[in-house]
Amino acid sequence: MFERLSVMLMKEFLELKRDRWAMFRLIVPLIIQVLVFGYAATFTVYHVPTAILDLDQSQASRNLISHFVATGRFDVVDVATTQNALTRDIDHDQAVLAIVIHAGFNQDLENGRRAPLQVIVDGTNSNTALIALGYINQIIAQFSADQSGHAAPFRAGPAMPVTGISLQTRTWFNEGLDDRWFFIPGVIGTLTLLQVVSLTAFAIVREREVGTLEQIMVSPIRPFEFILGKTIPFFLIGLGDIALVSAIGILWFHIPFVGSFWVMLLGASLFLLAVLGMGLLLSTFSRTQQQAFALNFFFVNPFFILSGFAFPIAAMPTFLQWFTVINPLRYFLVVIRAVFLKGVGLAVLWPDLAMMALLAFLMLTISVLRFRKSLD
Amino acid sequence: MTMVEPAIIIQGLTKRFQDFTAVDHLDLTINQGEIVGFIGPNGAGKSTTIRMLCGLLQPTEGQAFVAGFNVGRQPEAVREHIGYMSQKFSLYGDLTVRENLRFFGGLYRVPRHDRGERMAFAIAMAGLAGREDVLVRTLASGWKQRLALGCAILHRPPVLFLDEPTSGVEPEARRQFWDLIHELAAGGVTTLVSTHYMDEAEYCNRVALINRGKLVAIGSPSELRGHQLGGELFEMDCAPLGAALKVLTDVPGVEEAAIFGDKLHIVLSAGGITAGDLPGFLGARGIHADPPRRVTPSLEDVFVHLVSGSHETRGAF
Amino acid sequence: MNIRRVFAMAFKETLQVWRDPRSLAIALLMPVMQMVMLGYGVSLDIKHVPLCVYDQENSQESRAIVERFTAPGWFSISQTLVSEADLRNAMDRGECSMAIVIPVDFSRTLATTGSAPIQAIFDATDVNTTNIALGYAQGTVAQANAQTSAQWKAAHGVHPSPVGQVDVEPSTWFNETLDSRNFIIPGVVAVILALVGAQLTSLTISREWERGTMEQLISTPVTALEVMLGKLMPYFLIGLLDAAFCLVSAVYWFDVPFRGSLGTLFVTTVLFLIVVLGIGYLISVRIRSQLGASQIALLVTMLPTTLLSGYTFPIEQMPAPIQAITLIVYPRYYVTILRAIFLKGSSLPDLWAPLLGLFIFALIIIWLATRAFHKRLD
Incomplete structure (x- = not known):
């Protein structure tokens, strides 16, 4: 078997070498995608166009505004003088957020009353709106603490509950809440999936279309020898992809890699086997490269969207959550993020690794079985 | 298996695709060293039969033995003993001549000590000496075919299946190709070759005519020519041809009439109209005709006769 | 331009689409599947x-x-x-x-x-x-x-703290419940139309090259513009059908509030379809193999549309160079338009900026496509 396998491999590499554009096609789109993905994929709200209507014009109101500006996340685009102007800002997309400080704000605070602060948010982008509201909660908590901090000594009153419960927050694994740390490891898995599935599916279907597959199948080669010969090169290409994209993530985007290289390698290998199995399976359902392409389009997009890459699986309806069980990318994303950011090992990740191994086994077995039949 | 066993035995071989029967209870026995031609119109079931014999398709019914192995049950063993060339050129265009040979040699596990010699033989046979490092896709079609044959016989298979090996190849190259096959047959290789070129059938020891999945006739070219028409064949100049054909269709004794080039071919059976009566018979109907000449039937005549079912679709070819 | 030749083209094309189950499946099934998958799968709601x-x-x-x-x-x-x-x-x-x-x-x-x-x-x-x-x-x-x-x-009887606390009283406009679905579904509709539309037409010319019918076609007196109009007409109808399906399911199945006018929706959708089908056609004219055309169509639509159209990742938050790139990602205009029509009830004058973007795109594409189609074999 080794002889047949080795001539298969030699043939594959020769063909790859002959294809002068192969390396270009494999690498350049990958690099462009990582860079664009890396910069474009962000849910972080860096700046919120904000309109402010300060009807109080007091020390306290100016202090509050400076609290907002100090965070650097609120761009004051308009200091309005009327409620109408404020409304117009929101209506015409000039501002996403409007803050109204009512007349008497300062006085309320001075008198120890609770001062209302009206906030209008354009909820069109619910996510941006939610995050902006979260920022406001944090700023107000800070503002209140500062106020009480320097006002307390001068005031008399009941000694009882001053601030109530204070929330101390800690963010683990990604202290700076940089969401590239979340997306870039996801990009590694996603791009590998996209590339390897289509490469594998096309390679086999092309041999079928050209007729060389038939010529090979009349030789005494076993289906698994053929499949191994076809997939080992893509396995190596896939590992190369993962290494390249990881390197860009670590060196260019400064994503920390705190875990074990070996766990990563194991995870990547199992993932690639599952993905190769998928590509092979698609190829057994396609007679022509066109059909392979259509199938690829039909299946890869769901695997990408429903992987937890950007959209939490927990928020999906149950029937889609069940679908994600057969998605190798889902498990790989858990592994790769955990290895990059958490540094956990096999003790924690074994269920995900085991699921990938199971999927790889199933898909490869089914495709070898189907492959025999597909010549009929 | 002893040496006198037939190389290929086909018994009731049938292949159905859904409700379409591509090959319908085919029986055929081919002896060692024979060259058998498979002739039939497109879609007659030639390729399907060959693919079943190669173990590429599972027979729906019946069985076949190639080199003593059952093609349905022991396809792997069959594959060790056959060479196959499909109608579509199927070597790797982006590999060189030598790389292709090395690849297929490896797939068939041609012994290492033998490999250099076999490759040299294949290269010489294909006439590609000195061009071993040329990319295959740059070769002309005739060279490609001979190289494909070279790849198919690298492992010295006792049985060769050639599925329309010469389609799209220029006549001169086809000629050379057949010379190669005869050389191989002289060395004891059994060959089953399908073609739709009538003239190529003449190169075969025996010809099997198949139509709609069924074996219509089998025999050597001369046997087929001699016995299959059901009468004697005459050639006649007449004008207009179309009118003559129409008139003759229903005349008793005319087994068959067909236009061949600018002449009419007519098969006459005993007991009906005679050859000598024909010019007068036609002349009376306003058709000018020269006296018919007796001719030896070509395989094409036999083919037309058998395939057209001779009575309904007369003149279809 | 001869209207009969255009209709002859359109009729032939319609027959071919109708008899090609693969194209028909892409045309009709894809939007349904993508709508279910993206409509449910793409959610940023914080639940459970x-x-x-x-x-x-x-x-x-x-x-x-x-x-x-x-x-x-x-x-x-x-x-x-x-x-x-x-x-x-x-x-x-x-x-x-x-x-x-x-x-x-x-x-x-x-x-x-x-x-x-x-x-x-x-x-x-x-x-x-x-x-x-x-x-x-x-x-x-x-x-x-x-x-x-x-x-x-x-x-x-008194406030507890020495200093008054600030109570945030938020009010949310346009998407009052802050349901991410209301934000994402209009974007999903745009993405689906962009992907499926380009796939539909990307094969239409290359198929003629591969089947050899193009030789026959260009030996007739038909002009480049007639070929384009005739070929795009059936796909345009399919595109409208797809758009109607997506938009109806957005409103009635996913319960996205619809506050704009149907007229505005129709005009903008037609303009967008022209751009989308035109892009597919342009690719198809330039690339003679069906596979190549199909791949390019996917490459120029899928990732850019998913990432750079603003349907999930807000364009305003991207770095300036990436924001500049999004200007040529035409679905972004339609994403903006649909969101505004659905949630804000915007009318055509409110939408002049994205409409202008789409309009410029449509002009450029039609110009390029008619120029790129040569009635020559080489």
Whole structure:
């Protein structure tokens, strides 16, 4: 078997070498995608166009505004003088957020009353709106603490509950809440999936279309020898992809890699086997490269969207959550993020690794079985 | 298996695709060293039969033995003993001549000590000496075919299946190709070759005519020519041809009439109209005709006769 | 231009589409499947975020705080922890996105000093969930405090704190419930039309090249413009059908509020379809193999549309160079338009900027496509 396998491999590499554009096609789109993905994929709200209507014009109101500006996340685009102007800002997309400080704000605070602060948010982008509201909660908590901090000594009153419960927050694994740390490891898995599935599916279907597959199948080669010969090169290409994209993530985007290289390698290998199995399976359902392409389009997009890459699986309806069980990318994303950011090992990740191994086994077995039949 | 066993035995071989029967209870026995031609119109079931014999398709019914192995049950063993060339050129265009040979040699596990010699033989046979490092896709079609044959016989298979090996190849190259096959047959290789070129059938020891999945006739070219028409064949100049054909269709004794080039071919059976009566018979109907000449039937005549079912679709070819 | 030749082209093309199940499947099934998948799958709502509770005190007060976190259904308690090691372990395994730690003397400290800390620990791997959960946690605590102080005031007749606190009174416009579906579904419609539309037409010319019918076609007196119009007409109808399906399901199935006018929707959708089908056609004219055309169509539509159209990742938050690139990602204009029509009820004059963008695109594409189609074999 080794002889047949080795001539298969030699043939594959020769063909790859002959294809002068192969390396270009494999690498350049990958690099462009990582860079664009890396910069474009962000849910972080860096700046919120904000309109402010300060009807109080007091020390306290100016202090509050400076609290907002100090965070650097609120761009004051308009200091309005009327409620109408404020409304117009929101209506015409000039501002996403409007803050109204009512007349008497300062006085309320001075008198120890609770001062209302009206906030209008354009909820069109619910996510941006939610995050902006979260920022406001944090700023107000800070503002209140500062106020009480320097006002307390001068005031008399009941000694009882001053601030109530204070929330101390800690963010683990990604202290700076940089969401590239979340997306870039996801990009590694996603791009590998996209590339390897289509490469594998096309390679086999092309041999079928050209007729060389038939010529090979009349030789005494076993289906698994053929499949191994076809997939080992893509396995190596896939590992190369993962290494390249990881390197860009670590060196260019400064994503920390705190875990074990070996766990990563194991995870990547199992993932690639599952993905190769998928590509092979698609190829057994396609007679022509066109059909392979259509199938690829039909299946890869769901695997990408429903992987937890950007959209939490927990928020999906149950029937889609069940679908994600057969998605190798889902498990790989858990592994790769955990290895990059958490540094956990096999003790924690074994269920995900085991699921990938199971999927790889199933898909490869089914495709070898189907492959025999597909010549009929 | 002893040496006198037939190389290929086909018994009731049938292949159905859904409700379409591509090959319908085919029986055929081919002896060692024979060259058998498979002739039939497109879609007659030639390729399907060959693919079943190669173990590429599972027979729906019946069985076949190639080199003593059952093609349905022991396809792997069959594959060790056959060479196959499909109608579509199927070597790797982006590999060189030598790389292709090395690849297929490896797939068939041609012994290492033998490999250099076999490759040299294949290269010489294909006439590609000195061009071993040329990319295959740059070769002309005739060279490609001979190289494909070279790849198919690298492992010295006792049985060769050639599925329309010469389609799209220029006549001169086809000629050379057949010379190669005869050389191989002289060395004891059994060959089953399908073609739709009538003239190529003449190169075969025996010809099997198949139509709609069924074996219509089998025999050597001369046997087929001699016995299959059901009468004697005459050639006649007449004008207009179309009118003559129409008139003759229903005349008793005319087994068959067909236009061949600018002449009419007519098969006459005993007991009906005679050859000598024909010019007068036609002349009376306003058709000018020269006296018919007796001719030896070509395989094409036999083919037309058998395939057209001779009575309904007369003149279809 | 001869209208009969255009119709002859269109009729032939319609027959071919009708008899090609693969194209028909792409045309009709794809939008349905993508709508289900993206409509349900692409959600940024914070629902059932796994929450771990390490309540060291386990008193009535501490349980009341925990109750506040879980009540609205954003978080569901996945584990009750009993030790620090448990906490570390659960975080490592990703079993909780947020953990609340309530110290052992929580209620006593609160009663005696008037303030007590609780700790919220986030698995910040998923930054977006963390950000939203963080804001939400702050809000929950602020609410609890406001209630305590109101009770205090009721009991003592004075405000508890020496200085007044600020109460945020948020009001949300356009998408009042802050349901991410209302934001994402209009974008999904745009993305689906962009992907499916380009696929539909990308094969139409290359198929003629591959089947050899192009030779026959260009030997007739048909002009480039006639070929384009004739070929695009059936796909345009399919595109309208797809658009209608997506938009109807957005409103009636996914319950996205629709506040604009049908007229505005129709005009903008037609313009967008012209751009989308035109792009596919242009690719098809330039690339003679069906496979190549199909691949290029996917390459220029799928990732850019998914990433750079603003349908999930807000364009305003991208770095300036990437924002510049999005100007040529034509679906972004339609994403903006659809969102505005659906949620804000915008009319054509409000939408002049994205409409202008689409219009320029349409002109350029039609110009390029008629120029690129040569009636020559080489």
